[in-house]
Amino acid sequence: MWLQKEIRLKPRQRGFHLVTTEILKQLPELSDFKVGLAHFFIQHTSASLTLNENADPTVRADFEQFFNRYVPENEPYFQHTLEGSDDMPAHLKASLLGNSLTLPITNGQLNIGIWQGIYLGEHRNHGGSRQIVVTLNGE
16 A cells, blocks of 8 residues: 655744654554555755654754754855855755655554654754655555
8 A cells, every 4th residue: 555645844943853743643544554664755955854862852952053063054165155044054954864764654653762753854044834745655
């Protein structure tokens, strides 16, 4: 069985945000799958998806601090600056972290670790809502 749909995440401020619950609320069809794979693809070049710690919010704050130091704004060698000083760093952060996740489905649920959650990496100061294509495959 295959299912593909687009879901939208509400706008968020710059940073890393736990979005597992928001995604699952828009994906009631997941319960129809006994076993399979869920693929999540974000349709943006300045935001990312990753899987990590879901309990302690300081992990998400540390992610933001690390990536802001790793890919700083206002570097003199950036040429792509017409959309603001956060634009090129946002593209680089999105490329480093990635635009998709593939997660196992077991008995109608994502089979992720108890301390894992899906993060939206919002790398723009004013990114707006974000769209994700979800593809489910299984039985």
